[in-house]
Amino acid sequence: MKGPQKYRSKGRIFADILRAVAEDGPVKVTHVLYKANLSHDRLTKYLQQLEESGLISKEQDGDRAAYLITDKGTRFIAEFRKMEEFADAFGLDI
Amino acid sequence: MFPPRWFLPYDALFQLITALVALAVAIYALRGYQWIKERTLYALFMAFTLLSAALFINSITLAYTYFVGISYASKTQEMSGADVGFWIYYVISIVALLILVYAYASRLREASVAMAGMMLVGKKAVGGSLLGVAPYMEMVLVALLVVIMIAQVVHLSVKRSWYSLGVSASFFLVLSSHILIMFSPVEDIVHVAGRTLELVGFLTLLAVLCYMRRGR
Numbered sequence: 438m439k440g441p442q443k444y445r446s447k448g449r450i451f452a453d454i455l456r457a458v459a460e461d462g463p464v465k466v467t468h469v470l471y472k473a474n475l476s477h478d479r480l481t482k483y484l485q486q487l488e489e490s491g492l493i494s495k496e497q498d499g500d501r502a503a504y505l506i507t508d509k510g511t512r513f514i515a516e517f518r519k520m521e522e523f524a525d526a527f528g529l530d531i
Numbered sequence: 532m533f534p535p536r537w538f539l540p541y542d543a544l545f546q547l548i549t550a551l552v553a554l555a556v557a558i559y560a561l562r563g564y565q566w567i568k569e570r571t572l573y574a575l576f577m578a579f580t581l582l583s584a585a586l587f588i589n590s591i592t593l594a595y596t597y598f599v600g601i602s603y604a605s606k607t608q609e610m611s612g613a614d615v616g617f618w619i620y621y622v623i624s625i626v627a628l629l630i631l632v633y634a635y636a637s638r639l640r641e642a643s644v645a646m647a648g649m650m651l652v653g654k655k656a657v658g659g660s661l662l663g664v665a666p667y668m669e670m671v672l673v674a675l676l677v678v679i680m681i682a683q684v685v686h687l688s689v690k691r692s693w694y695s696l697g698v699s700a701s702f703f704l705v706l707s708s709h710i711l712i713m714f715s716p717v718e719d720i721v722h723v724a725g726r727t728l729e730l731v732g733f734l735t736l737l738a739v740l741c742y743m744r745r746g747r
Contacts, residue, residue, distance in 0.1 A: 448567040513566060520563035523743060524571050526694035528686030529634060531569045 448531060450475070451492070452517040454483055455510050458493055463503040534726070535719040539597035543590045545726050549733040550586035553579045559740060574634035581627035585620045592616025621668035628675035635682045669713045676706040697739035704732030 445453070450473065457472035458464055470480050484504065487493045492510035496503045517531075524531045534542045557579035564572040596613045683699040711725030 446569055448569045516563060516566040519743070519746075520567050520569070520572060522692075522694060523559065523563060524569075524575070525690070525692065526698045526739060526743070527575065528683050528695060528698075529571045529575075531567065531571050 446531060448517060450483060451487060452514060454480070454487060455492060455506055455514050458504050459506040459511065459514060463496055463505050465501060465503055469504065534593070534715075534722045536597070538719075538723050538726075539593055542726055543593040543597065545730045546586050546590035546593060549730055550583045550590060552733040552737045553583035553586060556736060556740060557583055559744070570637075571634055574630055578627045578630040578634070581623050581630070585623035585627060588616055588623065589620040592620065621672070625668070625671055625675065628672065628679070632675055632678050635679065669709060673706065673709045673713060676702065676709060680706050694739055694743060697735055697742075701732045701735040701739070704728050704735060708732060 453473045454469055454475075457469045461468060461472075466477075466480065466484070469475075469484070470477060473480065475483070484493070487510070488495055488504075490509075491507055492513055493504045494507055496505060521531055557576050560572050560576035560579060563569075564576055592613055595616065599612075680699075680702050683695070683702055687695055687699055705728075708725040708727075708729035711721050711728065715722035715725060
């Protein structure tokens with residue numbers, strides 16, 4: 438049986454999506470969907486926000502879109518990891 | 532409650548150093564907030580910015596009392612510049628620690644423990660005999676630090692890392708320092724020991740921050 442789902446902040450969801458995109462190169466939405474554990478609607482919304490923030494870029498391949506992480510996105514993951522550690526040192530979650 | 536006169540310049544210097552350390556922590560949290568936009572980081576930024584401001588004001592007040600030569604023995608009805616400085620220091624410090632407690636209560640896994648701890652400390656503060664010998668403001672600071680310390684200890688029992696051990700040690704030292712300062716009317720040296728512990732506590736926090744920045 439699955440335990441109660443832990444609350445994920447927006448920053449953590451962004452980091453999860455970016456990690457999925459960074460680990461496997463140009464990825465399709467279905468791949469991120471599986472890795473980031475999100476519904477299709479929510480993922481579409483977040484992908485759009487990430488693209489607008491310049492953290493990922495979109496490549497159109499015919500009907501299908503693939504996503505790539507940008508330098509800014511890589512930096513975001515690094516900063517998130519640091520801040521996760523920082524907050525954790527204070528016994529706090531981000 | 533007040534430091535011995537010979538210690539005033541050192542006290543002012545100690546407070547200035549702790550203010551700078553608190554500012555460094557605030558800047559680190561702000562940098563993270565600018566990237567991640569997380570409320571927890573904003574709370575840490577606000578708490579440490581206010582703490583830094585309070586410590587800076589206290590440092591200036593202590594330097595002022597030393598140079599102006601205010602005597603603590605004389606009791607006047609009017610509020611002196613030093614009184615105003617000390618009051619501002621206490622009020623801002625309490626607000627800063629309240630923000631930290633709020634961050635724990637709203638985000639922390641062990642929120643219920645922290646709140647229970649606060650209630651316990653509150654009851655003790657009201658009924659305890661310490662009120663007769665120590666200023667109320669210092670007691671409030673101690674109560675808030677106890678809440679933070681309880682949350683830290685519970686967190687350590689769940690997840691242990693060198694960083695969280697360092698931060699817990701620093702909070703413990705700061706808490707011990709305020710307890711000592713509360714009892715400083717007993718003996719001058721108690722105040723000196725308290726301020727020294729506070730400085731060591733903040734320097735421990737700085738060491739944790741430096742290791743973290745370097746990425747181990």
